[in-house]
Amino acid sequence: NAGVMQNPRHLVRRRGQEARLRCSPMKGHSHVYWYRQLPEEGLKFMVYLQKENIIDESGMPKERFSAEFPKEGPSILRIQQVVRGDSAAYFCASSPGPGPYEQYFGPGTRLTVT
Amino acid sequence: QKEVEQNSGPLSVPEGAIASLNCTYSDRGSQSFFWYRQYSGKSPELIMFIYSNGDKEDGRFTAQLNKASQYVSLLIRDSQPSDSATYLCAVGGGKLIFGQGTELSVKP
Numbered sequence A: 001n002a003g004v005m006q007n008p009r010h011l012v013r014r015r016g017q018e019a020r021l022r023c024s025p026m027k028g029h030s031h032v033y034w035y036r037q038l039p040e041e042g043l044k045f046m047v048y049l050q051k052e053n054i055i056d057e058s059g060m061p062k063e064r065f066s067a068e069f070p071k072e073g074p075s076i077l078r079i080q081q082v083v084r085g086d087s088a089a090y091f092c093a094s095s096p097g098p099g100p101y102e103q104y105f106g107p108g109t110r111l112t113v114t
Numbered sequence B: 001q002k003e004v005e006q007n008s009g010p011l012s013v014p015e016g017a018i019a020s021l022n023c024t025y026s027d028r029g030s031q032s033f034f035w036y037r038q039y040s041g042k043s044p045e046l047i048m049f050i051y052s053n054g055d056k057e058d059g060r061f062t063a064q065l066n067k068a069s070q071y072v073s074l075l076i077r078d079s080q081p082s083d084s085a086t087y088l089c090a091v092g093g094g095k096l097i098f099g100q101g102t103e104l105s106v107k108p
Helices: none
Strands: A005-007 A010-013 A019-024 A031-037 A043-050 A053-056 A065-068 A075-079 A088-095 A109-113 B004-006 B011-014 B019-025 B033-038 B045-050 B054-058 B061-066 B071-076 B085-091 B102-107
Touching: A005 A088, A010 A019, A019 A088, A019 A109, A031 A075, A043 A065, A043 A075, A075 A088, B004 B085, B011 B019, B019 B033, B019 B085, B019 B102, B033 B061, B033 B071, B045 B054, B045 B061, B045 B071, B071 B085
Parallel strands: A010 A109, B011 B102
Antiparallel strands: A005 A019, A019 A075, A031 A043, A031 A088, A043 A053, A065 A075, A088 A109, B004 B019, B019 B071, B033 B045, B033 B085, B054 B061, B061 B071, B085 B102
16 A cells, blocks of 8 residues: 555543554655544644654644654654544645645554543 | 635535545645545544645545645545545644544535
8 A cells, every 4th residue: 555544543532541643654755744624624733753853843732742753664743632623534644845745644653532 | 824725615516526625724834734535523534634735645535735826726526425524624733733624424
């Protein structure tokens, strides 16, 4: 499978727990983007990363959310002390280069906070 | 605040007709424009991208860009029931700004 991979596909967490979402970009892509889609809302940009660097985190909530894309392994979106309002679909996309390149989306992780 | 606006739906067309989806954007400096299709419960699927003024055709899909009017559109010819989905307009490079989407329903 040469597409963007995300896991888990579904994640249930209780309030106060941590959620870790993983994303492996398409082969040959080194740029990763995270988006969030709240129920009945549009897709919102969260963060843009390149290997070992955060390029743009202007869409990340200031607290509890962090992202990384290490030299080896997948990109990780981490949400600490989850609240009900974090329940959403989290999508990862990747592109082969910076700027105007098209982005291809993974299947998403549906996070439910109970 | 950079914005992307799409015509409100739902848009209903009969099978075989042309579906026209529209999008305007506020950032005059935008360089890249994308159309994604999203089926209910699924992830966005890239169907067209356009960078230059004019038309770009790919099969039954045509994207049209007018930077002077800050307007981008998507035409779907010979619409099929399988085209029924939400169509998302996205603008930008790196960080993409998405419109709210237009729900298209193609009736057999």
